[in-house]
Amino acid sequence: MTMQELKVASDRIGVIIGKGGATRKAIEEKAEVAITIDSNEGLVTIEGEDALGVLRATEVIRALGRGFSPERAFRLFEDEDILLDIIDLSNVADTPQKMNRIRGRIIGRDGKARGQIENMTQTYISIYGKTVGIIGLPEPVQTARKGIEMLVEGSDHANVFAFLDRRKKEAKEDLISYYY
Template identity: 60%
Template sequence: MTTTEIKITANRIPVLIGKGGKTKYGIEKKTGTKLTIDSEDGLVGIEGEDAIAVLRTTEMVRAINRGFSPERAATIFEDEDMMLDILDLSNVCSTPKQMERLRGRIIGKEGRAREQIEDMSGAILSVQGKTVAIIGMIDQVKNARTAVEMLVEGLPHATVFSFLDRKKKEAKYDMLDYYY
């Protein structure tokens, strides 16, 4: 039996549990793990027979804690190469106003920049609090992370999207080389 614990923020506990416990039970059924949620201190216990299932469930809970919906967080289970990466922006911002501006650059007007990064990288993003969480395959996460880091450095959105477009084309050529 493998057991692990993770602490989540109070406002994400209802998301993890879901209406009438539906989300929690869905996760347990899908993963073959058992979740124990302490609503007082935000401690989530995850246990199961399969160590890898426990590890991936822990990543899913971390993703939900970082702002992903349970449905989007569940994409971690679509492929064994899926991963979660979390960028901490607190070291580049000294004021809440700076953090808000930076989040605004990453999300973009009406969420368009974030959507564009997702479409071009194939990864999914969640911008919440002082972090940007990314779920995807290793290359997708790497490209999305680089794009976010470019925006953090202050590069224009057009430059970032050109970079992602180039990476997307390279991936297509790599696929063609693989098949031929």
């Protein structure tokens, strides 16, 4: 029996449970695990015979806890190569004002910057609290992370998008040379 415990923000417990327990039940079925939720403490316990199932369920719950919708978090079940990466912004923003500015740079006006990064890297991005979560395949996640880090460090959006565009073209060329 494998067991994992993780702490989740109380405002995300409802998302993990889902309407009538639907999200929790779906996680339990897909990963073949049992989930216990202590909503007072924000503690989620995942138990199962299959260590990989427990690990996958843990990642999905971490994603839900970091602001992803169940639809996006469940991408982690679809392909074993898909991963969740979490960037902690608390070390770069020591005041609430700085944190808001950094989050605003990543999100962009009306969510345009975040949307563009998602489109250019084929990833999902969630900005929640003091973290940025990224779901996708390893290389695109790495590229999205680098783009986000550039924004955090103060790079112009135009430079970040030019970098992402170069990476996208390089990835396409790598794919073509791999097959030919």
